[in-house]
Amino acid sequence: MEIVREVQNMPLYDKPVYLALGNFDGVHVGHQKLIRTMIEKAHEEGGIAAAFIFDPHPAKIINPLKAPKLLLSAQKKAEFLANMGLDLLIYNSFTEEISKWEPEDFVRKVIVERIKAREVFVGFNYSFGYRGRGNPDLLQSLGDLYGFKVHIIQPVEVDGEIASSSLVRELLAKGDIKRASKILGYYPFVEGRVVEGEKRGREIGFPTANLAVDEDIMIPGKGVYAAIADVDGQKYKCMVNIGNKPTFHEHFPVSIEAHLLDFRELIYGKLLNISFLDKLRDEKKFRGVEELIEQLKRDREQAEKIVSF
Ligand SMILES: Cc1cc2nc3c(=O)[nH]c(=O)nc-3n(C[C@H](O)[C@H](O)[C@H](O)COP(=O)(O)O)c2cc1C
Numbered sequence: 453m454e455i456v457r458e459v460q461n462m463p464l465y466d467k468p469v470y471l472a473l474g475n476f477d478g479v480h481v482g483h484q485k486l487i488r489t490m491i492e493k494a495h496e497e498g499g500i501a502a503a504f505i506f507d508p509h510p511a512k513i514i515n516p517l518k519a520p521k522l523l524l525s526a527q528k529k530a531e532f533l534a535n536m537g538l539d540l541l542i543y544n545s546f547t548e549e550i551s552k553w554e555p556e557d558f559v560r561k562v563i564v565e566r567i568k569a570r571e572v573f574v575g576f577n578y579s580f581g582y583r584g585r586g587n588p589d590l591l592q593s594l595g596d597l598y599g600f601k602v603h604i605i606q607p608v609e610v611d612g613e614i615a616s617s618s619l620v621r622e623l624l625a626k627g628d629i630k631r632a633s634k635i636l637g638y639y640p641f642v643e644g645r646v647v648e649g650e651k652r653g654r655e656i657g658f659p660t661a662n663l664a665v666d667e668d669i670m671i672p673g674k675g676v677y678a679a680i681a682d683v684d685g686q687k688y689k690c691m692v693n694i695g696n697k698p699t700f701h702e703h704f705p706v707s708i709e710a711h712l713l714d715f716r717e718l719i720y721g722k723l724l725n726i727s728f729l730d731k732l733r734d735e736k737k738f739r740g741v742e743e744l745i746e747q748l749k750r751d752r753e754q755a756e757k758i759v760s761f
């Protein structure tokens with residue numbers, strides 16, 4: 453897959469371009485259907501399967517304080533799309549200036565003049581252009597005007613609910629990993645470097661790798677989780693605490709710490725990926741360290757049973 457930064461750097465192709473539009477945060481089952489439909493059509497017709505995505509997320513420019521946390525980094529999103537068979541990913545900056553473009557300007561400047569798309573694929577609730585005025589119907593009439601075909605992908609439901617990035621965020625915030633996983637089509641994960649913590653873990657027999665995660669990235673709500681850890685391409689069963697360690701602190705920033713089962717190595721500075729499988733319990737304030745240790749032993753037994761690979 454080719455990744456192009458800024459649409460003006462797009463190479464000229466002698467094949468027709470089929471284009472998916474959207475932000476695709478999380479690449480959930482709804483996004484997957486849209487992208488698969490587009491790739492299938494593009495390849496049937498001998499064309500290029502492309503996606504145009506704004507990065508940073510428009511919300512980050514329009515309303516930075518209210519911008520949602522991201523389900524995937526730009527790099528992970530690109531990996532998912534490449535694995536699905538996308539040929540070309542265009543990441544375009546979203547700027548103050550672009551935020552003021554009317555939907556008609558966006559279509560003419562980007563889709564028609566730069567990308568020269570033959571067919572365009574969007575979701576049923578796609579919005580674009582200044583104040584989000586553009587919708588699939590408007591796109592369709594602009595397609596008629598300029599001569600590109602528009603496909604509108606109908607909503608994908610999971611257990612009677614429409615799959616959406618915001619629903620996944622809500623579920624993750626509640627620690628509902630099961631439902632979030634069904635909508636994503638994979639286990640939610642976070643990735644980051646292992647940083648130093650308070651060095652208490654090893655003293656109580658449960659060393660924990662403390663994870664530093666980019667602050668734009670969504671993490672599940674506070675709680676204790678069964679998970680799979682991946683370090684250096686090796687997978688380990690693990691249990692994870694996300695919280696403020698109330699047994700030891702009145703106030704403490706939320707940390708993500710993973711105890712890898714049957715593992716004894718120093719991994720400071722390494723890249724650690726944690727895929728969440730299920731929530732085990734809420735974080736609790738114990739009366740003392742002994743009680744915490746007894747609970748951690750029970751958590752370990754449960755994680756051992758839940759995680760299999
Ligand atoms: C699976 C797991 C569950 C945990 N649950 C709790 C908890 O319920 N309450 C709490 O105060 N701390 C909990 N902790 C956090 C421990 O207090 C923490 O790992 C310990 O203080 C070591 O911190 P350190 O790695 O910064 O040295 C949990 C840790 C793990 C790995």
Ligand SMILES: Nc1ncnc2c1ncn2[C@@H]1O[C@H](COP(=O)(O)OP(=O)(O)O)[C@@H](O)[C@H]1O
Nearest residue numbers: 649650651653654659660661712715717718719
């Ligand atoms: N089973 C394990 N799970 C997680 N980290 C481990 C494990 N065994 C050893 N380690 C290492 O020990 C460190 C954790 O020890 P800990 O005393 O909790 O210190 P810190 O508070 O700095 O995380 C981890 O960062 C990692 O390098």
